[in-house]
Amino acid sequence: MGLGYAFREAILGLYRARGMSLVSIGTTAVSLLVFGIFLLVTLNLYGIVGQVRRRIEIEVYLSDDIDDKEALDLKRKVEAINGVKEVDYIDKEKAADEFRQAFGEGLLEAVSQNPLPASLRIKVEDTFSTSDKIKEIVKQIEKRRGIEEIEYGRQWVERLDRLTLIVTVADLVIGLVIGLSSIFVVANTVNLTILARRESIEIMKLVGATDNFIQIPFLLEGIIGGTLGGALASAILYFSYNWAVVHFPRITFAPSNLAVALMIPLGAILGGLGSRISVKRVLKSLA
Amino acid sequence: MGLGYAFREAILGLYRARGMSLVSIGTTAVSLLVFGIFLLVTLNLYGIVGQVRRRIEIEVYLSDDIDDKEALDLKRKVEAINGVKEVDYIDKEKAADEFRQAFGEGLLEAVSQNPLPASLRIKVEDTFSTSDKIKEIVKQIEKRRGIEEIEYGRQWVERLDRLTLIVTVADLVIGLVIGLSSIFVVANTVNLTILARRESIEIMKLVGATDNFIQIPFLLEGIIGGTLGGALASAILYFSYNWAVVHFPRITFAPSNLAVALMIPLGAILGGLGSRISVKRVLKSLA
Amino acid sequence: MIQMYRVSKKIHNTTVLEDVNLHVGKGEFVLLVGPSGAGKSTLLRLLHFDDRPTEGWIRVGEYSSSALKDRQIPLLRRKIGIIFQDFKLLKDRNIFENVAFALRVTGTRKSLTKRKALQTLTAVGLAHRRDAMPNQLSGGEQQRVSIARALVNDPFVLLADEPLGDLDKEASSNILELLKEINHRGTTVVMATHDEDLAAHMPYRCIRIENGRIL
Amino acid sequence: MIQMYRVSKKIHNTTVLEDVNLHVGKGEFVLLVGPSGAGKSTLLRLLHFDDRPTEGWIRVGEYSSSALKDRQIPLLRRKIGIIFQDFKLLKDRNIFENVAFALRVTGTRKSLTKRKALQTLTAVGLAHRRDAMPNQLSGGEQQRVSIARALVNDPFVLLADEPLGDLDKEASSNILELLKEINHRGTTVVMATHDEDLAAHMPYRCIRIENGRIL
Ligand SMILES: Nc1ncnc2c1ncn2[C@@H]1O[C@H](COP(=O)(O)OP(=O)(O)OP(=O)(O)O)[C@@H](O)[C@H]1O
Ligand SMILES: Nc1ncnc2c1ncn2[C@@H]1O[C@H](COP(=O)(O)OP(=O)(O)OP(=O)(O)O)[C@@H](O)[C@H]1O
Numbered sequence A, B: 001m002g003l004g005y006a007f008r009e010a011i012l013g014l015y016r017a018r019g020m021s022l023v024s025i026g027t028t029a030v031s032l033l034v035f036g037i038f039l040l041v042t043l044n045l046y047g048i049v050g051q052v053r054r055r056i057e058i059e060v061y062l063s064d065d066i067d068d069k070e071a072l073d074l075k076r077k078v079e080a081i082n083g084v085k086e087v088d089y090i091d092k093e094k095a096a097d098e099f100r101q102a103f104g105e106g107l108l109e110a111v112s113q114n115p116l117p118a119s120l121r122i123k124v125e126d127t128f129s130t131s132d133k134i135k136e137i138v139k140q141i142e143k144r145r146g147i148e149e150i151e152y153g154r155q156w157v158e159r160l161d162r163l164t165l166i167v168t169v170a171d172l173v174i175g176l177v178i179g180l181s182s183i184f185v186v187a188n189t190v191n192l193t194i195l196a197r198r199e200s201i202e203i204m205k206l207v208g209a210t211d212n213f214i215q216i217p218f219l220l221e222g223i224i225g226g227t228l229g230g231a232l233a234s235a236i237l238y239f240s241y242n243w244a245v246v247h248f249p250r251i252t253f254a255p256s257n258l259a260v261a262l263m264i265p266l267g268a269i270l271g272g273l274g275s276r277i278s279v280k281r282v283l284k285s286l287a
Numbered sequence C, D: 001m002i003q004m005y006r007v008s009k010k011i012h013n014t015t016v017l018e019d020v021n022l023h024v025g026k027g028e029f030v031l032l033v034g035p036s037g038a039g040k041s042t043l044l045r046l047l048h049f050d051d052r053p054t055e056g057w058i059r060v061g062e063y064s065s066s067a068l069k070d071r072q073i074p075l076l077r078r079k080i081g082i083i084f085q086d087f088k089l090l091k092d093r094n095i096f097e098n099v100a101f102a103l104r105v106t107g108t109r110k111s112l113t114k115r116k117a118l119q120t121l122t123a124v125g126l127a128h129r130r131d132a133m134p135n136q137l138s139g140g141e142q143q144r145v146s147i148a149r150a151l152v153n154d155p156f157v158l159l160a161d162e163p164l165g166d167l168d169k170e171a172s173s174n175i176l177e178l179l180k181e182i183n184h185r186g187t188t189v190v191m192a193t194h195d196e197d198l199a200a201h202m203p204y205r206c207i208r209i210e211n212g213r214i215l
């Protein structure tokens, strides 16, 4: 059997049972759409969680009795700690400037001497932004001389940890279930469209068609239907995501094209597999 | 037509096309399972977000120059502010105790006079735990006399806000999509099982069956199939949630029975509607 | 009982029936003969209101094509028995259920349904196979199930499309006897057949149709 | 060419065929007659290997039931033409495609497929309806499509199950001529029919079957 013939048969097969094909393609599209939306939401969610975490800073307040040279020395040592990404040295003058910007002139001018301590502002690597890892970094800094206080919002980082863990678990659970159910739904839908053509398959066998001769067009039909469903899903995804990017720029920013395009091969694979399994089963039951 | 007959026909209908019935019930179950898992995850997620928020406290440090009576007076006034749930007065002595518990005896004993300020520790109502609302409460307290400093982790509350907003939006989007797709998938699956019996429906019409006579057993069949699918989904949900409760007690605690049981009527409604719409359409196409 | 007046039927530009006039009196037994593709089945389908004529007017008993509403069609069909050329059995039910179905749609009591269905199956010689599914029957057996279903309702008009096509001589004459008996009891019978010999040997009015026209 | 030795067929405890012995030589034309439910179709189905016998041994051409593997069955079927009693047309393809399908499975070239399918449709008088779907044909027309499909492959054995059941006299004799011609060209033909008259008028060996036994 030529591939051309099989391909033509597959297209015709979709057309002949067009009612069912549409239902099946629609279901495939919706299943993949759910999965795709889930993927995009996940990508953005992790992006945002990352952003929030990236803003975690450790503020090391220095005692007034160490001078700039000692402070810069300390800065270099802190920079060498594993997990530290960037260290800014905020001397007393700069600290005062920041304070003025935040709370106005008056307050600070009232006191005779600048009461604000100098500090090192530490940004940590993304992978070190959990409460445990930060504690470790803090422990290494604490041992140094000339440190008045270390602030990083321990409670808050722990809360963030907890929330991140939960969001991750929730996301994985939902993702797994959505993924499995997409596979199941697409395969089942294809299965139903093929069960409905059981009689045709039987007649084909009676007229001397080999199993392969029957299977290949159905397989292609499944692949084409799945591809169409996937394409539909990815078109909807593409437009609605771009709409969301325009209207909710703060929470949608992750690159999406790959995830969107993924739906097409996914549809093809699921449609093909579903059809292959179903036709095999029907053929076996007829043998 | 007696309901008894219709019911018997519906059961027989499921049995006669048992291959398709199983596929259809399975698909319904999986669709509802996804929706149910989503519901449970959402319930727990909001529960946990609420828990995290509930721990948000405003700490109002009082200046050393107000006495206990004035402080308690202030406490009452703060308690009257809209959104404040609970106020604890931590006097200097208690603050010192807490400090000792956290950091040991030594430090505090070194200094001659207790340097720790008294404070009011404020818990806010759940609905007031967003950054904006807290700022409002803080603004009303600030005006009072004898207040040294107010601390509530502004940056962190904002971060939490942002994260909560995003999780909520993500959850709603996914929920909407899952819900719609469940409806679509169940209706489509039922549709396919009925399209496959188009010929039978045609013959029934030819033998003098009214549309209702044909429809009612199919409707019941859809409802029964949907109910079975829903029951399967809720059984799986029930056991896996209880498993999760035992193994992940910290992130699964929300009451689940109602959400779990919900799948059954949902399955019945979707199955019934799907079948009703499909049979109507087939009957119309035959008229 | 049956009247067709200037009836034409076109399907996608093909004229299948043209200007057919027909009158069948109450209690008559009429044979409709004609070669393959003449339009016999189409004519019977019109009388059963499976299809509406493109032109013209049809009356069957009290039902007239000009006045019949869609929702009355089931009522009409319950009173007309039809034996389809291709049997049209419900494949997913056994033959008892297939015959009983025609009674169920009329709301017949359960016990009566059972009795009548079995009686009719006995009349066509298939009572012993009542639990068999259609695909477990031979061609002739399926045809007899289809005949039983058409007769079970005591129709006032019986439309039989090639009802003996798959039957041997003996079975044929049995079924013919059955049809005659039903006709004797007052049922109007219209029987389409391509078997000219059979038609020639029967003492009934013969309507000849060719290329969609009555000769 | 065809041999059955002590063949029995039981289906769920019902004995449909019992101890059938049969020999049909190459190029023979054999009639299989018997009443409804005798087992004619079942016998033909066994020769087509749609079903395996419960007991006994069957040979068709070079294929023997004792040696035939499942994956060889399609090869066998391509060389045996079969006309099913219930036509078994593919409902979702037009009749040209239905006939061409039997050629496509053999891997015949496209141009040849088209020519042969049209030739065969012409032989049964349906070339002008080649684009029609099966449900747009009359009973007799569908039967002729089924006949065309069985003949298009130039089979070495033709199994015809009641091939004239839905045909009028003229069409019947045309088809019979066609079968005879094919037989003349060397094809072995086994034709099941319930029509004793027809069998009596034909100059061929007649195998009588009743209640699953050859008389
Ligand atoms: N749906 C349709 N579309 C197109 N043509 C049709 C359709 N239905 C029937 N015809 C054509 O109308 C003609 C008459 O068909 P009909 O079934 O009435 O013939 P018939 O007299 O019953 O023949 P037979 O004895 O073979 O059953 C045939 O040529 C058939 O092909
Ligand atoms: N799958 C089956 N299960 C049970 N009984 C069967 C099955 N197939 C056939 N039979 C029975 O076997 C007998 C022979 O059937 P077969 O179809 O061979 O008859 P036939 O000679 O072709 O009759 P006809 O002329 O009516 O077509 C019949 O009584 C039939 O009911």
Ligand SMILES: [Mg+2]
Binding pocket: C040, C041, C042, C085, C161, D138, D139, D140
């Ligand atoms: Mg006809």
Ligand SMILES: [Mg+2]
Binding pocket: C138, C139, C140, D040, D041, D042, D085, D161
């Ligand atoms: Mg037979």
